[in-house]
Amino acid sequence: MIRFNNDYNHTAHEKVLEAVMNTRSGSYGGYGEDEWCRKAADVIKDLIASPDAAVYFLPGATQANFIVCAAALRPIESVICADSGHIFCHEAGSVENTGHKLIALPGKDGKISAEQIAAEAAGYYEEGEMEYLTIPRMVYISFSTEWGTIYSKKEIQEISGVCRKYGMLLFVDGARMGYGLGAEENDMTLKDFAELTDVFYIGGTKCGAMFGEALVVVNQKLQKGFRSYMKQNGAVLAKGWLLGLQFYTLLQDDLYFQITGRADGLAVRIREAFKAKGIPMYVESPTNQQFVLLTDDQMRQLEKDYIFEFIMKTPDRLNCVRFCTGWNTTREEADCLIRSIEALN
Amino acid sequence: MIRFNNDYNHTAHEKVLEAVMNTRSGSYGGYGEDEWCRKAADVIKDLIASPDAAVYFLPGATQANFIVCAAALRPIESVICADSGHIFCHEAGSVENTGHKLIALPGKDGKISAEQIAAEAAGYYEEGEMEYLTIPRMVYISFSTEWGTIYSKKEIQEISGVCRKYGMLLFVDGARMGYGLGAEENDMTLKDFAELTDVFYIGGTKCGAMFGEALVVVNQKLQKGFRSYMKQNGAVLAKGWLLGLQFYTLLQDDLYFQITGRADGLAVRIREAFKAKGIPMYVESPTNQQFVLLTDDQMRQLEKDYIFEFIMKTPDRLNCVRFCTGWNTTREEADCLIRSIEALN
Amino acid sequence: MIRFNNDYNHTAHEKVLEAVMNTRSGSYGGYGEDEWCRKAADVIKDLIASPDAAVYFLPGATQANFIVCAAALRPIESVICADSGHIFCHEAGSVENTGHKLIALPGKDGKISAEQIAAEAAGYYEEGEMEYLTIPRMVYISFSTEWGTIYSKKEIQEISGVCRKYGMLLFVDGARMGYGLGAEENDMTLKDFAELTDVFYIGGTKCGAMFGEALVVVNQKLQKGFRSYMKQNGAVLAKGWLLGLQFYTLLQDDLYFQITGRADGLAVRIREAFKAKGIPMYVESPTNQQFVLLTDDQMRQLEKDYIFEFIMKTPDRLNCVRFCTGWNTTREEADCLIRSIEALN
């Protein structure tokens, strides 16, 4: 059985594991106040050309998501997101648990548009104060999205423009940042994210690390006391150097970008194999997540040798399933799957 | 410089690191639903002879603390703890952040007594309903405590008795469980904890793991939906097998108990060296944490070669400092410190 | 100018004011522990034939709504409601502020169906435990709804059946209970609400009182500590007798039902006047709230003499506006409006 079910089923990239092993005899300061976290933060601030940004390393993405909301918003403020947004669908109400309402806009292939956001914001900001409404104060988007799609630079510029017009914060969930940046059609860079958003993160857990997300807080107002919010919500790892070290390792020699870009390439080849076979895609994705519509029979055939994720039954009784490559997927594994797709009867 | 500042300044025990490396080519199910978590949970349930207990693995201790409170308590319910309790002093208000009041009782060397708890509980439960008070519904104690002391079995039996009398839950913070159990004078076992408490945890982060706490929920009513609370608060690690694997490894051949017991022994030798030198202890501790009262001059001398933690200035201008051994502390390191203590002038 | 903008623009029914004046020289116990609250609760328990119900008097409806959610739900539990539900649209995120997610289903004229609720519930309860989802644990409906419509007894029986099947609580927002019960086509009674729901309230603020809602907690499990939740959220009025007294007065000789039923009758006459004039209704309502679609010109003509509420511009540029009668609306005021409608050119 070969796993294509997700991008977090292997422990970590070989170089990450090696780096961890190399710390075995060292001793370090705790809580992220160590040399590795400093070095990793410096690498990231260089990459984004933002010396005044603050970089925090958190164990997981759900933590990053709800802690940013908790730290950035006052109780009366709410978050605009896509109705497929991870915070809306897959985090057990973690943002609402911090007291904030989510305003979910109907997404298209996982994306929301500047126009939709502007309409929602105008409904509040261009009227008089309405004390019975929450104040939409943050926009949350994912890059790549939960459906594997990516925003173009133009789209993010437009969204950023709406946010700045109304004084809303722009937050980018980058759990799959590497796969987004690695897509052939992508025209965004980390530096663009630093320029256009208030806060975003560079995902590690799904992109080669054992675990960890590098949260980049560009907006200096949000930096104040941020480590306290992390501690309050249990996201300050005692042995913080493990986080810094992993990111430092992944960001050497562009390793992070190479391994995620490679996975995107394999995914696109798999996508094309499905399409060549006449099998429709649920969403057209340029990244490592491919959502395919299989008949029951096709699904059964592929389930013999591959693990992939069932998403839902469509109204016309097809099975929307996800095939996911990762930094760990080998060319051989992808080739094997492609041959099986070609052999579907 | 040798670190005696805390028990989490080394990456992990050699066997843990080795086990992690051995997973490098495997692939696993996510979110703690994997073979290693199952095996580790089984080992723990065997150790405590409680097949109906549920075992959850969380990345960190602050998470364990506030998630247990959030999951177990209704908004009107509060937690009784010592005024030195980690949740009261060192977790940035994480329990209050979940909406619950802490009722801090004056501790003696980090411990509170059944008598104190009974008095507090009676003030609520033996009067009529008082809608202007919170309902004390949980008792939180630490084993070993923040001052290195431990409760005897008799003391915990008495506390447990008070809790059961009033329908209060008993929760034991076991971030340093290994060091507590390893103390020469200790008469508690993990099985005793399972019998006398509702929920407790076996600390990994400070006891040989890279990170992770094994939370044992004995009270079956608290198990319902517990994983949802973990997810909601960002404590479900994507690559959960890393947690299960570490605990499984540490619990083989009593490794966990050996390495922590050894550290306790070294700490006691250090303590005796201080006492032999006429240097007073702030608290008499049988575990790996030793709180010593140094003069400014003594502190300066030891600071040349050792890193240790300054706690506070006492009213009589002595320095309360902590020397902490760990699973990683070597006999040579301890001997070296002892010689330095003996050489103090 | 005659006000038809809402049902809370007059101080209180004459008999309520008189009763308040009559307390001027008395002295009373505080916090709702007084004779008037007891008497009012007894009247209500008689009316619903539920001696074991608990009746609490709260100053306002938003308080009733979020306090019921806070008291009844664990942090991981969510509330199913209509997307027009008052808690979803008009209470500034008060339920999310207590940490709970709202699952808003598309309503039809303000109502949701048992079928919709069952589909949503099945998505959680008929699958295995999914720790990344909140647990739908409560259904919130309004009677009458925010669009003036009412549920039939059969509809509420079906909804109640779904709730009981899945162990979900049914909560009825009765801020306009009087107007719902007073509708000619209504076939529900307060006793039916007591039988079919877990908790509901009898609105006072909009139905003749100065302020106040009588919350009826039928489900005994929800009664435990309820007054503490009220206090914690600032809903225990110091001079609680003012609340009990108002309800006691309104429930004498069916006054409550007469004044709201009368208002419904006037509203229906107004509705028919609009329809006779060929002016469409946005929603067909049998209660005191009438939502009408006016042209700009019609709106301008009526605005000269009447205050009513602008709701929104429809896609075809009509104005959805609300005309609201109340316990205080006189026959003369209604007649006057009807003549103005007839005179529209």
Added chain:
Amino acid sequence: MIRFNNDYNHTAHEKVLEAVMNTRSGSYGGYGEDEWCRKAADVIKDLIASPDAAVYFLPGATQANFIVCAAALRPIESVICADSGHIFCHEAGSVENTGHKLIALPGKDGKISAEQIAAEAAGYYEEGEMEYLTIPRMVYISFSTEWGTIYSKKEIQEISGVCRKYGMLLFVDGARMGYGLGAEENDMTLKDFAELTDVFYIGGTKCGAMFGEALVVVNQKLQKGFRSYMKQNGAVLAKGWLLGLQFYTLLQDDLYFQITGRADGLAVRIREAFKAKGIPMYVESPTNQQFVLLTDDQMRQLEKDYIFEFIMKTPDRLNCVRFCTGWNTTREEADCLIRSIEALN
């Protein structure tokens, strides 16, 4: 039986009731956006000579307390108060329920000193960032205090100075503001409160109104969105004019100050009667609350004709009880009590 148990056992001052009755035929805008609220706010802003202050009318004091905390503080920020503070002892954990820790300092007769506050604040602000601590960001004091005492102008100036030095907010609970200002030894004015604090309130419920507190937000940064916080927490009364009207009425011709000052005078006469009889006071109070230490026998004798509040048994088996006058207490009632005190055997 004559009630001396509290200052909220009568409905309202005659003039307030009369004013309410006079609104019977009027109609008003909702939610505090009406002429009476505007007029009352203007009177208050004149009194405090602060045209830029914002005045909000809330139904109750617990609401005022926790809503100010919720609106003013970020989740990581905490509140310094006396250990006898109403928010710490008598509001069912309402502030913690909004997520904020209370730091309770040992009070002296209900008061805390600038020195104590400075020491607590310095422990945070004069050290480096400590992410494991909450940030003390607000100081809460009561005027008059829960033990009937008052702060002098000098004391409040000093506290205000400490707050401003560290950027902390100063919040004064004025549920008994009238009785505080009315004390013979008082040297504070409402204008002083406006100058020295960020937010305070003028209590209505205990000072002649049916219910209601006038919250004065002097600090303009705290005004932003404040009505939304009120709505979110259920403190926007639908018929808001009832609140404005009561304060407008009470503030005409100094009525508010006269009736509370009169009650203070009666209380002081009662205090002197106790002292003349050799009965000790628990606290020396210049306001309407008098805490007396009675023997069991004395208590029994007075209980025959008077209702007063039992507070606690002292270590030497005396009964600490409260005798409370109010705006409604008559000279005859006070004289009657004084005669009974003199007649104690």
